[in-house]
Amino acid sequence: MGANEHGVCIGNEAIWGREEVCDEEALLGMDLVRLGLERADTAEKALNVIVDLLEKYGQGGNCAEGRMVFSYHNSFLIADRNEAWILETAGKYWAAEKVQEGVRNISNQLSITTKIDQEHPDVRNYAKQKGWWDGKKEFDFAAAYSYLDTAKMMISPGRYCEGYKLLNKHKGNITFKTMMEILRDKPSGINMEGEFLTTASMVSILPQDSNLPCIHFFTGTPDPERSVFKPFIFVPNISQLLDTSSPTFELEDSVKKKPHFNVKPDRRHPLYQKHQQALKILNNKEEKAKAMLDNMRKLEKELFKEMESVLQNKHLDVDKIVNLFPQCTKDEIRIYKSNISS
Numbered sequence: 001m002g003a004n005e006h007g008v009c010i011g012n013e014a015i016w017g018r019e020e021v022c023d024e025e026a027l028l029g030m031d032l033v034r035l036g037l038e039r040a041d042t043a044e045k046a047l048n049v050i051v052d053l054l055e056k057y058g059q060g061g062n063c064a065e066g067r068m069v070f071s072y073h074n075s076f077l078i079a080d081r082n083e084a085w086i087l088e089t090a091g092k093y094w095a096a097e098k099v100q101e102g103v104r105n106i107s108n109q110l111s112i113t114t115k116i117d118q119e120h121p122d123v124r125n126y127a128k129q130k131g132w133w134d135g136k137k138e139f140d141f142a143a144a145y146s147y148l149d150t151a152k153m154m155i156s157p158g159r160y161c162e163g164y165k166l167l168n169k170h171k172g173n174i175t176f177k178t179m180m181e182i183l184r185d186k187p188s189g190i191n192m193e194g195e196f197l198t199t200a201s202m203v204s205i206l207p208q209d210s211n212l213p214c215i216h217f218f219t220g221t222p223d224p225e226r227s228v229f230k231p232f233i234f235v236p237n238i239s240q241l242l243d244t245s246s247p248t249f250e251l252e253d254s255v256k257k258k259p260h261f262n263v264k265p266d267r268r269h270p271l272y273q274k275h276q277q278a279l280k281i282l283n284n285k286e287e288k289a290k291a292m293l294d295n296m297r298k299l300e301k302e303l304f305k306e307m308e309s310v311l312q313n314k315h316l317d318v319d320k321i322v323n324l325f326p327q328c329t330k331d332e333i334r335i336y337k338s339n340i341s342s
Contacts, residue, residue, distance in 0.1 A: 014072035017146035022060030029074030103167035107160035110142035162188035230328035
């Protein structure tokens, strides 16, 4: 997931369906997120960038490093200050839905049914050729391209349905804090644990008033329940984000070989490393864990108050904002270090 300086935000999920996943190297969903953000200044333009790249280069390849093979198709949630789109794919075929009311989410399944606002020109013909759609019933993208019974989609237990329920419960009264609570929810499966844990989390405020800045909160660490949402605002001459930049590796020789890395490289940035060390304490020392979590929530609360003030007063101290995210990260690392060393 990510955001750009124009207030375009994209989130991406892995999905599987009837169309075979391509193991050959092509564009990953994460590549498409980055390219959409690099090239578009509206949500709809980002959608067009992604589907054009999909048509030209296709999607596929291994999404894991090391010896494990893990491939999938992709769905995207794309939003800006004025509109939002859901884009779901199956190989080179795709359907897009413009979100016009209520709440909307994506998870690890196709969710676009009969409300289709844009589509691949051959998406229906291909489904018909494959015997996935008879050409008579109303075309249902999720029903045709996956094994879902879309009539039961909103009542079946699963991450998509649970996420929708949590959003719907707060419909009409959703704040950035509500979104963080939802992302921290473990019983619903939104905040995932185990092998496929929630790696990082992001919540964005996209005001329709263009005089107000877009504010993006990132954890940069796994498990939002035990992480700090830190604000980031795009301004000129922003300080380098050294504590949340992953190390890079020389690839000249390894790109010619498959797999590219026989051993999974360590891509953890400094914040991630300190967070992991601190988590071991959280798991073993109850009293210390409570004190550390209290300090994390206190820091977060102060940051929220500061950002609410920016939105209410319509005043941005640009000199301070250039260091906002790096300073928050340093404050968070300080909390971890004091607990690791004491």
